[in-house]
Amino acid sequence: MIIENKNFDLKQIAESGQCFRMNPISQNKYYLIAFDRYLELEQLEEDVVEISCSEEDYNKIWKNYFHLDFDYGSIVDKLVSGTDNFLKEAAKYGKGIRILRQDPFEMLISFIISQNKNIPAIKSCIEKICEVYGNKTEDKTTGKVYYTFPTPNKLAEAKKEDLRALKLGYRDEYIIEASRAVYLGKIDLEALKACSHEEAVKTLKSIKGIGDKVANCISLFGLHHIEAFPIDVWMKRVLSEYYDNKFDTALYQGYAGIVQQYMFYYIRHVHGVNN
DNA sequence: ATCCAGGGAGCCT
DNA sequence: AGGCTCCATGGA
Numbered sequence: 001m002i003i004e005n006k007n008f009d010l011k012q013i014a015e016s017g018q019c020f021r022m023n024p025i026s027q028n029k030y031y032l033i034a035f036d037r038y039l040e041l042e043q044l045e046e047d048v049v050e051i052s053c054s055e056e057d058y059n060k061i062w063k064n065y066f067h068l069d070f071d072y073g074s075i076v077d078k079l080v081s082g083t084d085n086f087l088k089e090a091a092k093y094g095k096g097i098r099i100l101r102q103d104p105f106e107m108l109i110s111f112i113i114s115q116n117k118n119i120p121a122i123k124s125c126i127e128k129i130c131e132v133y134g135n136k137t138e139d140k141t142t143g144k145v146y147y148t149f150p151t152p153n154k155l156a157e158a159k160k161e162d163l164r165a166l167k168l169g170y171r172d173e174y175i176i177e178a179s180r181a182v183y184l185g186k187i188d189l190e191a192l193k194a195c196s197h198e199e200a201v202k203t204l205k206s207i208k209g210i211g212d213k214v215a216n217c218i219s220l221f222g223l224h225h226i227e228a229f230p231i232d233v234w235m236k237r238v239l240s241e242y243y244d245n246k247f248d249t250a251l252y253q254g255y256a257g258i259v260q261q262y263m264f265y266y267i268r269h270v271h272g273v274n275n
Numbered sequence: 276a277t278c279c280a281g282g283g284a285g286c287c288t
Numbered sequence: 289a290g291g292c293t294c295c296a297t298g299g300a
Contacts, residue, residue, distance in 0.1 A: 017281055115282040121298050122281080169296030174283090211283045232281035264281075275299090280299085287292075 001058055003049045007072035009096020010043045015275070016097050016265050018221045020110055020123045021130075021149075033130075034065065035103055036148040038139035046096075052141050067098045067224075075258055086242045087259065090266035097261050099226055104189035105182055106149045107222025108204075111214045112174050120275050128166045133158060155179035174209025181207055189222070197225035226257040235260065238267045 010030050014022045022032040028043040039062070040052040053062060063069060072095070079091035109129070114122045126149075133150035156179040163172035181187040187207065192200040197219050204215040216230035229249050231239070239247050249256040 111281080114280090116280055116295085117282095117297075118280040118299060120280095120300090124298080164296090167297060170283095170294095171296085209283070213282060217281070230281070233279085234281065268281095278300090280297100282295105284295090285293090288290085 001051055001053065001055055002044070003051055003058070003068070004047060005049070005068050006047050007076060007095055008047055008049055008066065008068065008098065010041055010049060012094055012096040012265065013066075013098060013100070016094070016261055017119055017268075018217075018261065019100055019102060020119070020126050023123075031144070033146050033148070034106075035061065036135070036137065037061070038137070038142065038144055038146045040142060065101050067101060070098075072098060072258070075255060079259070079262070086238070086266075087262065090262040093269060094262045094265040097258075097265060099224065099257060099261065100221065101224050102221050103149065104193070104218070104222035105152055107218045108178055108182070108189065109149075109155065109175055111217040111221075112171055112178060112209050113168065114217070115171065115209075115214060118275070125166065125168055129155075129163075129168075132162075132166065152179045152182040156183040171209065174207075178207050178209065192219075193223045197223075197227050200225060201228070220257040220260075227254050229256040229260050232264075234264055234267050237271075238263050 010028070013019070014024065014030050019032075019034075021034065022030055025031050025040065030041050032039045032041065042050045044050055051058060051062060076091045076095045079087045082088060110122070110126055113125050113129075117125070127147075130147035130149055133154045134147040136145065136147055138145050155175060158176055158179070160172045160176060163175060168175065178187075182189060187203065192203060200219045200223055201212070201215040204210050204218055205212065210218070213230050213232055216228045219225040220228035220230060239245050252259045
């Protein structure tokens, strides 16, 4: 079905570093694996996207997933007409980005894997985990075969040596411990959606292998706390090169995570990163 | 070949 | 609170 929505750009979303299983098929066309489902999307024109799903699934799942009921335009307008020159350019450049509502457990594991890796390496590790611990599935609409993201149970039972064989490095025990915490109910990810961002970060950081940055990414991309503000090497670069390390997130109270995504996406572009 | 990546734990001031 | 060092590995 065809979706018309402003500030909805597949390329920008796929390259924004928040999702690791959305990749190009051809020019303007992407596939996405999320919630055990496979989806194809094509950017027909600016603000017009064709999605390979029924209207029912769109309303039930994907509208929510892409945060399409939220007005990004007013935030972009505010930044573009504001006094912060870096944000002015950043918002202009990434105005089609949306913060996805992704599966919390998938984000938990994905961002544990992400530490000290570049995005292509993260993607490759995640695909390997899915191939070994996920379910092989065939999409009825397109006939494409894909692997779902593993359940907490499956990863909780994984052996350290087996994960190490997938080249996850020292993150193997972090993954197993985090999966056990979720499987055993010590960490209730659904409950963390309902509580505050600060409380969620505090709880996530109690898991070994999760520090401030990863916790903020999980909070932003998995729990949809859009006030989260993850600071990675790219954001450190922005904050020191453009703000003398004095950026005030309080100016963007309640939606700092969206501002963060514009900054992250733009600074990588400025430095010529192409993945 | 060398550097670096959507970092964090452990240890030291 | 802030600064080291080490960690395992692949992409650029």
